[in-house]
Amino acid sequence: MRGLALRDGELTLVEDVDPPRLGPGEVEVQVLAASVNPTDLELAAGVYDAGLAEAGRLHLPRTGLELAGVVMRGGERFREGDEVFGYIDLLHGDKTHQERIAIGEDALALKPPELSFVEAAALPLGAQTSLVALREEVGAQPGQRVLVNGASGGLGVYAVQIAARLGLHVTAVAGAGQGAFLEGLGAHRVLDYATVDVREASETFDVVFDLTTRLQFAEIAHLLGTDGRFIPSEPLKAGVDFTEGAESGQRSVDLWVPRGDGELLGEVVGWVRDGSLRVVVDSVFPFAEHAAAFRRLREHGKRGRVVMTLEERD
Numbered sequence: 001m002r003g004l005a006l007r008d009g010e011l012t013l014v015e016d017v018d019p020p021r022l023g024p025g026e027v028e029v030q031v032l033a034a035s036v037n038p039t040d041l042e043l044a045a046g047v048y049d050a051g052l053a054e055a056g057r058l059h060l061p062r063t064g065l066e067l068a069g070v071v072m073r074g075g076e077r078f079r080e081g082d083e084v085f086g087y088i089d090l091l092h093g094d095k096t097h098q099e100r101i102a103i104g105e106d107a108l109a110l111k112p113p114e115l116s117f118v119e120a121a122a123l124p125l126g127a128q129t130s131l132v133a134l135r136e137e138v139g140a141q142p143g144q145r146v147l148v149n150g151a152s153g154g155l156g157v158y159a160v161q162i163a164a165r166l167g168l169h170v171t172a173v174a175g176a177g178q179g180a181f182l183e184g185l186g187a188h189r190v191l192d193y194a195t196v197d198v199r200e201a202s203e204t205f206d207v208v209f210d211l212t213t214r215l216q217f218a219e220i221a222h223l224l225g226t227d228g229r230f231i232p233s234e235p236l237k238a239g240v241d242f243t244e245g246a247e248s249g250q251r252s253v254d255l256w257v258p259r260g261d262g263e264l265l266g267e268v269v270g271w272v273r274d275g276s277l278r279v280v281v282d283s284v285f286p287f288a289e290h291a292a293a294f295r296r297l298r299e300h301g302k303r304g305r306v307v308m309t310l311e312e313r314d
Contacts, residue, residue, distance in 0.1 A: 001098060140168055
């Protein structure tokens with residue numbers, strides 16, 4: 001079975017990946033499309049090598065979080081032949097840059113017929129994480145003001161849309177030329193990070209959602225209202241001290257959404273089907289051109305997810 005493995009310090013397409021082994025509550029899915037995520041760059045660069053080596057997974061397929069495909073061995077919820085999408089457990093089990101994976105049924109949802117496999121693979125992590133962050137962790141209310149930093153990326157495009165759907169006033173921060181695009185997704189105002197340093201802004205927000213992993217809590221605390229919330233996509237990189245700002249009511253949100261949730265993804269599917277949530281795919285590459293897909297992920301000016309397609313094979 002084919003998959004991406006780290007060989008001699010580089011991600012390489014290999015043919016000797018072990019077939020998936022199903023555990024309790026898991027199904028086998030043939031992966032037909034899989035996203036390329038910023039976390040994959042860190043996995044490929046060896047950032048998490050110590051943990052992977054301890055788990056015995058250093059040379060196994062180690063990249064790939066989101067997928068869309070077809071169930072090959074069913075379980076209680078899904079049958080053979082069902083078209084599904086979702087994202088894997090971030091810490092355990094198979095990753096999606098291989099032809100077939102074992103994945104928990106509760107991490108999947110049925111793919112809506114309105115979406116291609118490529119589109120479905122670009123949806124789950126960004127949409128579910130944004131929904132959990134804004135509605136469940138922050139409890140955002142209509143009329144509140146949110147700043148989304150990194151708004152045109154694979155997670156940002158959903159953060160903007162879901163924030164607007166929840167009735168928030170959305171200020172989006174992205175690169176040059178993204179204004180009309182992000183306004184079309186629901187942003188009320190778009191700032192070009194090349195000309196505006198959000199850390200120097202004088203206005204305040206109820207929520208600052210940083211998807212770039214570049215903002216530090218201390219740098220943006222003045223942007224938060226009395227009970228404002230800072231949501232860093234990676235808290236450890238944001239210098240977060242969860243006691244900081246306690247006297248004023250300001251807080252950082254420890255955002256951790258470690259796997260797909262079929263119920264939440266089903267809710268997202270409803271928004272896709274009624275036209276209130278748009279899937280955004282930046283670019284598509286065949287699996288054999290994985291190096292080009294990873295190069296695209298490093299480039300500026302992307303809109304949405306980079307996705308790889310894996311052709312169906314026996």
